[in-house]
Amino acid sequence: MKKQDVSRRIKNFEEVALGLDETEAVLEAKRCLECQRPWCVRGCPVGVDIPRFIRAIRDGRFEDGIRIIWEKNSLPAVCGRVCPHEVQCEGVCSLARGCSKFMTAKGRARVEAFLEQFNLTQKRRRPVSIGALERFLADYAAEHGITPYTAGSDMKGKGKVALVGSGPASLAAAGELARRGYHATIFEALHAPGGVLRYGIPNFRLPEEIIDREIRQLKDMGVEFRQDVLIGRTLTIDELLSDFDAVFIGSGAGAPVLMGIEGENLNGVYSANEFLTRVNLMEAYRFPETDTPINIGKRVVTIGGGNVAMDSARVALRLGAEESIILYRRRREEMPARREEIENAEEEGVEFKFLTTPTKYIGDDEGCVRAVECIRMEPGEVDDSGRQRPVPVAGSEFTIEADTVIVAIGQRPNPLIPTTTQGLETGKIRNIIADESGRTSIKGVFAGGDATTGAATVILAMGAGVRAARAIAEYIEGCKD
């Protein structure tokens, strides 16, 4: 996929990846093998019928294509941009894993014939760019005014569901509920809907207009949005239960994790949440035209190896930092960020220091951070995550200068709802305990996404939202009998 030129893009917040045009999309669609057993579908947490929509693109039936996606996914423009396709649908694409022992003899023969026809060696088996095709269809629909099926008002009598938080889990759940004829009301604490899509993902990766567009489509389907309501304070879960037939908690993992090391409260040390919220939600990059400021130094150090760390380091460059450095305590290949985003960051000039972790922040007389004391790490024994746990190398301390630090080492669920809802069972990190279908310890209360699992991906949250929506529909039907 074409990208915005590096020298230009580090000076703006416009989208980096430019998308496919019609010809490119059809060409890409033609690479699909149309497997008998489509692995890609199983690799998709919401089960989009991928081969069918790719076939529609191949035949030039773009409107059919987007409608096929909408059957299972209410946010294709978002997913086409931020899903980790490489470990989901594309990761299991037969083109990528053509040698799979699970393939039928017939399937393998097709793969071999295809590879031969296009003169591809074993090493160059690039999967079909499913994410790019999904994005193409979503953008095509927007350009051509194609909108999802709008449920008839006669179906609205089926029941009322309250959804807490307006991030991917609730949006997906609301889409599914609306399609099934339920009235969904989403409650959001902030002034704008979208949750992490809005405050956490920068515009250059997911433009605001895209979020607005998909939310507008949900509104067209009858989903109601109520901003400025903090569930757990303004209204409690119990209060929601008295007004609605069921409640879904999709409050996400919005609480920042800090390391608790010396100097972390110095001025200039940001949690990634604060840094990205100021820039994305509050548009601090337009200050003083907008009212929320942000401080950015010449040398910015970001701690962490996930997408949030990549986003923060890249935002820092766009805000005018001369140097943007990422410290990660493990090795390069262990970084949880998407490959594509790591490459984008590198192209833009972000510097990486692996096997390095901060031990304290050093400030000046004014209380502003000036340097980061670090220690080198080496891979130790294998831990729960299946990776070697990094251990500090004694005596390897060193300092690097920094005037801004962004701590991007993870998020935890916000404890507000568990602490204000009696009888709601929680786990180790105050995550809400829910089963596969999102059922919690309270009857009629469902939960899904990061609020139950801790920080994960947009599409996993959406998958959980959709499963919960189905369970909610079943639950409400059951109550009527």
Added chain:
Amino acid sequence: MIIRLKEGGERIPLTISGSDPKKGLITIIFQEIGKTTIELGRMEEGESILNLVGPLGMPAELKNFGTVVCVGGGVGIAPILYRVKALKSVGNRVISIIGARNKDLLILHNEMKELSDELHIATDDGTLGRKGFVTDVLDEVLAENRVDLIIAIGPVVMMRAVTGVGSAHGVRTVVSLNPIMVDGTGMCGSCRVTVGKKVRFACVDGPEFDGEFVDFDELLQRNRRYLKEEAASLMVMRAGRCTCFEETGCE
């Protein structure tokens, strides 16, 4: 609660100083100090604020403590008034001490007088009540009375000083902290304060904490984070356009 006036506006935390649930009313008293509060002050009757969310944070502890001294400084007198009312409603004896730089900046003293069992006033220049700081009065009050709790709301420096006087007399002081916030729901961590060596978020864990354990120096330092930008924002508002920010950073 957190309010945002308009598109592009910042989210600022303000304290409620009165409410009438039947009429659906809340009262907020604020001081015009930065761009947003000045703009809020300029609003006409009938105009509306774009966003308002609340109540946020932990509810204050309310019971019959016995004798409570309520100390309010500057605009902090507004929430203290609300508190005196609540404390009286559950049977406390309330001694209030309020102060400001001068008589003109002292708000609500008639209301405070009506509600409190005893009211002391201090102004820096002596234009009303006694000349001096609220802490001078507090010291005397604590020497003469058996006090069970002190509640202080006002500037950070005042709350720090009140806590010091309280400690010297062996009385616990509860303070209401006002760090810089963004979302106000525990999401961003902008408002982190160190209390008893632990990092707490004032927006969800507070705003009230035991003064004895608060790291006031750190709070003062963190509250200075955007002084330069706040000044720039005001200048832009007054000039109608930015005249200096880009070149000089308004230093």
